[in-house]
Amino acid sequence: MTEAVDGAATRDAERAGDAFARARAGLAAARAGRGIELDRWLASLLAETGAGEDVALVAVGSHGRGELTPGGDLDLVLLHRGRDDIAGIADRLWYPIWDRGLRLDHSVRTLDEARKVAATDLKAALGLLHARWLGGDHDLADLLRAAVLADWRSQARRRLAELAELTRARWADQGELAFLIEPDLKEARGGLRDVHAMQAAAATWVAPGPGERVRAAHDLLLDVRHALHETTGRATDRLVLQEHEAVARSLGLADGTALLRAIVEAARTVTYAADNLWRHVDRFCADRNRAARSGAKVERRPVGDGAVEHDGEVVLARGADLSDPVLPLRVASAAAQAGLPPAPATVERLAAETPPLPVPWPAEARDALVTLLGAGTAAITVWEALDQAGLIVRMLPEWAQVRNRPQRNPVHRFTVDRHLVETAAGAAAMTRDVARPDLLLVGALLHDIGKGLPGDHSRTGAVLAHQIAVRMGFAAGDADVLETVVLHHLLLPDTATRRDLDDPVTVQTVAERVSAVPGRGREVLEILAALAVADAQATGPAAWGAWKARLIQDLVRRVDARLAGTAPPRDALDPSAEQLALARHDGAAVRVAGSRVTIAVPDRPGLLWRTAGVLALHRLVVRTARVFSASDAGTAVLDFTAVPEYGTPPDPAALEADLRRMLADRLDVAGRLERRAAAARTRRGVPVPPPRVTVVEDASDTATVVEVRAHDRPGLLWRIGQAIGACGLQVTKARVDTLGAEAVDVFYVVDSTGRPLEDTAALSALREGILAALR
Structure with missing residues (x-):
């Protein structure tokens, strides 16, 4: 049955595609035919004036490009070699055009006048770049085009800077075509005007011209503009909501949603290409010494495993394993x-x-x-x-269903897929607020994945999210959490704004729903709370405000209090049997097995951060660490999982040798790290939330528990451990995890007497010391 349904859907899609293709072919043929007819008629008009061989009629702008739609203007230049009677020739040419009811933008110029206008008027220059001979003196028209192009190329840096400024001002004024319900097909970002700007940039030879995909996107937008003009009978480029269905039908599309989806895909193709072009142009305009150093070698700086920075972009490293x-x-x-x-x-x-x-x-x-x-x-x-x-x-094959899917709702700023990415990007600022930042980010990415499918998108999306999570390799419990998050991603805002928060049933209902995964209710609650903010802010200004924020915060506080009895047991960090066996090893044991590094030595202060420092010296990034002291053996066990920052792993023998030298106090870890840091260039990066250091109260009777949340970077554990050691404290247990780019680290620390810290000033100094190290 499913195969039959899928087959029917495929046939329907093919039929719709055929109708769309036929309609577009008809529009292109009509445009071409009308263009040929106009060209012949205009050439005959010029001939009838008896102008002779020192006058040429030239089409510029959209007519010059051969893109004249029914509502487009004729843009003509009457070019001459200094004729005294040119005004009379112009009158005999323009009046028949006006009498025919055509919209006309015209000018009369000598070659020198045309060049002077182009030198001072950017829009005139852009039109003249596409000058096309229609009649009269062909050599004169060729001279114009050659002169304008030569001037454009000789002044490329100045003209492209002007064009970039004009383009970005237009973007700010018109918005982004892909995400507008009533877009201007020509002027909005990602519209026809951007392709024309790319063609102008390419004419300087600074950048390549639009590629095949951009040209196809341009042609689609041009066909939509043509259909809009024919449907409305007006020279308009704004596709208003009331015209969506009629324009869609004229193009052989099922409805306005299908029309918008086609426009979105074309616009995003153009926008992506335009963004890449203008980054290239910006570098060209800013670098006035580029020509002088064109033969110089461009530096390639590693930014990750298999990736390097090259001229402001990330490219593959040499030898990257494809x-x-x-x-x-x-x-x-x-x-x-x-x-x-x-x-x-x-x-x-x-x-x-x-x-x-x-x-x-x-x-x-x-x-x-x-x-x-x-x-x-x-x-x-x-x-x-x-x-x-x-x-x-x-x-993510499920992404195809939401990709470029418009949301014909003024509250939503973006298509479904872009909304999901914007939500995940917003959630990144709240990763410090949840125990599992990885589940928050993936949940944000998938929360609307069910849109466009039959039924409630939350229920449909929850099923898809579970399937995706399993495919991604998440543990069963984590997949259940993601399913619950997607299913209930609207629970908090809907309840907070529509229910009585003083009613115990309201709080109990929410508590039961977030507790669908046993033992993880509070975890789900905090993810839903962060997701509610990120989702609303990515939706649009009307979806979020101080009133709504206060209601959700109040609801979360009440539900969290109800769930507080389900908190995990205190002192839950216990060693494994393997670690206990290693702890009883006679003397010092150092094992390097792939990405796992394990050390068992007589316990002493500073082991954690010194070991982390050695790993950092070998350009290893700590992904996980488990540290504990086996009191019955007087031994500390440190178990790390560490991977290369980039490139190949270090030589295991060399790493083990440095670890043993560190244990024997024959390796200046701090000095070598400082020298390497001084020699390294400052790396650019994205803005990240500030680090957070929390003293977790009542988490242990034998130690002070400190949780550190920070953006991961090389040597992070070294800096944290060094700060703890500087306060005269010892780490008895530690659990270090890196989830994506976020470090979630928990340390059990004691003072010199082996007791938890009780002095408020000491706790404050510890917290400030760690924060200072992380800054």
């Missing part, structure tokens, strides 16, 4: 964390040459996705690049 299915996500996460765009050619190559991810995903792929999303707004540009290359749908 057979690795995780490479696209690894490069994407490195680009986002560095605050740089991936080079379009790099993304296309990743899409073409890397294999799909296995199922379930390896942990590294899941971690890279979370790191990408955790970059906040920087992730949006990178995600768009992956999407344009088809990598997102390849990784």
Whole structure:
């Protein structure tokens, strides 16, 4: 039955596609035919004036490009070689055009006059770049085009800077075509005017011209504009809501939603290409010494495993393993964390040459996705690049259903897919507020994944989210949490704004729903609270406000109080049997096995941060760490999982040798780290939330428990441990986890007498010391 339904849907889609193609072919043929007819008629008008060979009629603008739609203006230049009677010739030419009821933009120029106007009037120059001979003196028209192009290229830096300023002002005024319900097809960002600007930039030879996909997007938008003019009978470029259905029918599309979806896809293709172009142009305009150093070698700086920065973009490192299915996500996460765009050619190559991810995903792929999303707004540009290359749908097939899906609702600013990415980017600022930032970010990305499918999108999306989570390799309990988050992502805002919060039944109902996953109710609650904020802020200004925020905060506080009895047991950090056995090893034991580093030595202060420092010296990033003291053996056990910051792993023998030298006090860890830090260039990156240090009260009777939340970076654990040691404290247990780009670290510390800290001043000094180290 399912196969029959799928087959019917496929046939319907094919029929709709055929109708759309036929309608577009008809519009293109009509445009071409009308253009040929106009050209012949205008040439005959010029001939009838008896102007002779020193006068030429030239089409510029949309007519010059051969893109004249029914409502478009004729844009003509009457070019001459200094004729005294040119005014009479012009009158005999223009009046028949006006008598025919055509809209006309006209000018009369000598060659020198045309060049002077183009030199001072950017819009005139852009029109003349597409000058096309219609009749009269062909050589004169060729001279005009050659002269205008030569001037344009000789002044490329100044003219492109002007064009960039004009373009960005237009974007700010008109908005983004892909996300507007009533867009201007020509002037909005991602519209026809942007393709014309790309063509103008290409005419300077500074940048390549629009590629095949951009040209196809341009043609689609031009067809929609043509259909709009025919349908309305007006020279309008704004597609207002009341015209959606009629324009869709004239194009052979099912409805206005299908029309908007086609426009969205075309507009995003143009916008992506335009963003890449203007980044390139900005670098060209800013670098006045580029020509002088054109032969100089451009520095390539590593930004992640398999990725380097090259001329302001992230490209593949030499020797990057294209057979690795995780490479696209690894490069994407490195680009986002560095605050740089991936080079379009790099993304296309990743899409073409890397294999799909296995199922379930390896942990590294899941971690890279979370790191990408955790970059906040920087992730949006990178995600768009992956999407344009088809990598997102390849990784998440369910994304196809929401991709470019418009939300014909003035409250929503974005299409469904962009809303999901914007929500995840907003949630990145709240990762300090939840125990599992990875589940918050993935939940934000998937919360509306059910839109466009039959039924309630929350219920449908919850099923999809669970399937996706399992495919991503999340543990069963984590997949259940994500399913619950997607199912109830509207629970808090709907309840807070529509129910009586003083009614105990209201609080009890919410508590029961968030507790669907046993023992994880508070975790789900805090994720839903953060998601409610990120979702509303990504929706639009009308969806969020101080009143709504206060109601949700009040509801969360009440529900959390109801769930407080289900908190996890205190002192829950216990060693494994393997670690206990190692703790009883005679003397010092050091084991390096792949990414796992384990040390068991007689307990003494500073072991944690000195070991972390050695790992940092070998360019290893700590992903997890478990530290405890075995009191019966007088031994400390440190168990790390550490992966290379980038490149190949260090030599295990060399790492083990340095660890043993550190244990024997024959390695100046601090000095070597300081020298390396002084030699390193400051790395750009994305803005991140400030670190948070919390003393967790009543979590242990034997130690003070300190939780540190911070953006991960090389040497982070070294700095935290050093700050704890500087306060004269010893770490008896530690649980260190890196979830995406977020470090979630818990330390059990005692003073020199082996007791928890009770002095308020000492606790404050500890907290401030760690914060200072992290800054």
